[in-house]
Amino acid sequence: MTPAPNPERRNTQARRAILDATIELIARDGYANVTIEAIASAAGVGKTTIYRWWPSKGTLALEAIxxxxxxxxxxxxxxxxxxxxxxxxxxxxxxxxxxxxxxxxxxxxxxxxxxxxxxxxxxxxxxxxxxxxxxxxxxxxxxxxxxxxxxxxxxxxxxxxxxxxxxxxxxxxxxxxxxxxxxxxxxxxxxxxx
Amino acid sequence: MTPAPNPERRNTQARRAILDATIELIARDGYANVTIEAIASAAGVGKTTIYRWWPSKGTLALEAIxxxxxxxxxxxxxxxxxxxxxxxxxxxxxxxxxxxxxxxxxxxxxxxxxxxxxxxxxxxxxxxxxxxxxxxxxxxxxxxxxxxxxxxxxxxxxxxxxxxxxxxxxxxxxxxxxxxxxxxxxxxxxxxxx
Incomplete structure (x- = not known):
């Protein structure tokens, strides 16, 4: 039997991937050089997913910290x-x-x-x-x-x-x-x- | 008798105008929002005059300070x-x-x-x-x-x-x-x- 989709669990995983990618990319490339697009791509999510949860790179960075x-x-x-x-x-x-x-x-x-x-x-x-x-x-x-x-x-x-x-x-x-x-x-x- | 042109004096005046405009514009609009073009325009000089003396907004700002x-x-x-x-x-x-x-x-x-x-x-x-x-x-x-x-x-x-x-x-x-x-x-x- 295929498990029913679990949106909450998927959100938790996406959030985790986004926060980890934020720290990883900024540490590698420097804050000013990292875009929301690059974080979305590294986390395997769409840009709109990030913008749905965080209004800006700054607020995302602070939540990652x-x-x-x-x-x-x-x-x-x-x-x-x-x-x-x-x-x-x-x-x-x-x-x-x-x-x-x-x-x-x-x-x-x-x-x-x-x-x-x-x-x-x-x-x-x-x-x-x-x-x-x-x-x-x-x-x-x-x-x-x-x-x-x-x-x-x-x-x-x-x-x-x-x-x-x-x-x-x-x-x-x-x-x-x-x-x-x-x-x-x-x-x-x-x-x-x- | 018309005085001979004095490039040194003109340079001193241009430098003064540029440094003053740098502080004035940044204080008014914020550092990130001020361009070299805007400083040149406020100081009444060409953009190339500024770039001849300072490689970047940052070095210009530090000299103004x-x-x-x-x-x-x-x-x-x-x-x-x-x-x-x-x-x-x-x-x-x-x-x-x-x-x-x-x-x-x-x-x-x-x-x-x-x-x-x-x-x-x-x-x-x-x-x-x-x-x-x-x-x-x-x-x-x-x-x-x-x-x-x-x-x-x-x-x-x-x-x-x-x-x-x-x-x-x-x-x-x-x-x-x-x-x-x-x-x-x-x-x-x-x-x-x-």
């Missing part, structure tokens, strides 16, 4: 904020140094001329993870591990902005082994110690 | 590194919040897909100013005002990367009145104070 990183970035809580920040920042460094970083660079670039992509980056990537980090930082403040007079949002920027600075300006890539030093400088400051 | 900021960013030295960083970062904040910031955002965006523009940003904008800042920071290290065990290059990143994070992600713009706080956090760290 979020799909890939999933829950990886949920903030750990061992009770020691230094350990947890180190774990988390090391994971982000790994992602930014991978194909995901290439896709994200392209989306950030497009956001500079397409405000809707900038809003989508904030809404779907930056803000949810900033809030998760802020919740963890607020517990560390309550535990007396961090200053109470610094907005947790600014702390997030201090921990993460050097990663993006290096990514976008193409200076030295931040390596996982640099994370401990960066944390030390942020937590203990640049004044002479003791 | 450098021409505009000129020596403004020479690093002050009052003997107090906190005062000097505050002066300097406040100036950079002012520039990034002006038309110059719009032009720079566009150039940084283009650099993500055009490596030659990324190299030009580093060579003509970032590196010369990073080195000037590092020279000043090294004097502060020698004076005992800053830790000797932190690379001055990393200090520069810590002071400036939050500005670019906010500029490129379009989160809160850093305001001049925030600079003192940011400096405090970087210099004294995020640990509870003694």
């Amino acid at each position: 979020n799909d890939h990183i999933g829950d990886v970035l949920d903030f750990p809580d061992t009770g020691d904020i230094t350990v947890d920040l180190r774990t988390q920042i090391t994971e982000v460094v790994g992602l930014l140094n991978s194909d995901i970083g290439v896709v994200f660079r392209g989306a950030i670039a497009e956001a500079q001329s397409t405000p809707a992509i900038g809003t989508a980056i904030l809404d779907t990537i930056i803000e949810p993870r900033t809030r998760a980090c802020e919740v963890r930082l607020a517990r560390a403040v309550a535990d007396g591990q961090l200053r109470a007079d610094v907005p947790t949002r600014v702390m997030v920027e201090m921990f993460y902005s050097p990663l993006y600075y290096r990514l976008l300006f193409g200076t030295d890539i931040l390596r996982p082994q640099d994370v401990g030093d960066l944390l030390d400088y942020c937590l203990n400051g640049l004044r002479p110690q003791g | 450098n021409d505009h900021i000129g020596d403004v960013l020479d690093f002050p030295d009052t003997g107090d590194i906190t005062v000097d960083l505050r002066t300097q970062i406040t100036e950079v904040v002012g520039l990034l919040n002006s038309d110059i910031g719009v032009v720079f955002r566009g150039a940084i965006a283009e650099a993500q897909s055009t490596p030659a523009i990324g190299t030009a940003i580093l060579d003509t904008i970032i590196e010369p100013r990073t080195r000037a800042c590092e020279v000043r920071l090294a004097r502060a290290v020698a004076d005992g005002q800053l830790r000797a065990d932190v690379p001055t290059r990393v200090m520069v990143e810590m002071f400036y990367s939050p500005l670019y994070y906010r500029l490129l992600f379009g989160t809160d713009i850093l305001r001049p009145q925030d600079v003192g706080d940011l400096l405090d956090y970087c210099l004294n760290g995020l640990r509870p104070q003694g």
Whole structure:
């Protein structure tokens, strides 16, 4: 007996193929050089299938990023904020140094001329993870591990902005082994110690 | 008596008109929407005049930025590194919040897909100013005002990367009145104070 067609399963497979092709092609050819047509062709779907689900290459790229990183970035809580920040920042460094970083660079670039992509980056990537980090930082403040007079949002920027600075300006890539030093400088400051 | 034609003076005037038109048009229409043709037309020169001096919109934009900021960013030295960083970062904040910031955002965006523009940003904008800042920071290290065990290059990143994070992600713009706080956090760290 032939199984009845299952449109839901077919959609799931098509979605998977599209998201994988998006990351693969952008990592290979660069964000600016990849078209929706090329992604559709690599995923074995029609262009209209993609446009039915995503209005633009930018929104597709952001969903591919979020799909890939999933829950990886949920903030750990061992009770020691230094350990947890180190774990988390090391994971982000790994992602930014991978194909995901290439896709994200392209989306950030497009956001500079397409405000809707900038809003989508904030809404779907930056803000949810900033809030998760802020919740963890607020517990560390309550535990007396961090200053109470610094907005947790600014702390997030201090921990993460050097990663993006290096990514976008193409200076030295931040390596996982640099994370401990960066944390030390942020937590203990640049004044002479003791 | 009719003055003899002066090609050097004419070139200086044309260059001035082109650089001014570059900033004006990009600030008004956005980097991605401005063409060399539009800049030539606004400056009253031929397109070939621009291409004779600059190979691309990106290199023209970077020269317009450098021409505009000129020596403004020479690093002050009052003997107090906190005062000097505050002066300097406040100036950079002012520039990034002006038309110059719009032009720079566009150039940084283009650099993500055009490596030659990324190299030009580093060579003509970032590196010369990073080195000037590092020279000043090294004097502060020698004076005992800053830790000797932190690379001055990393200090520069810590002071400036939050500005670019906010500029490129379009989160809160850093305001001049925030600079003192940011400096405090970087210099004294995020640990509870003694």
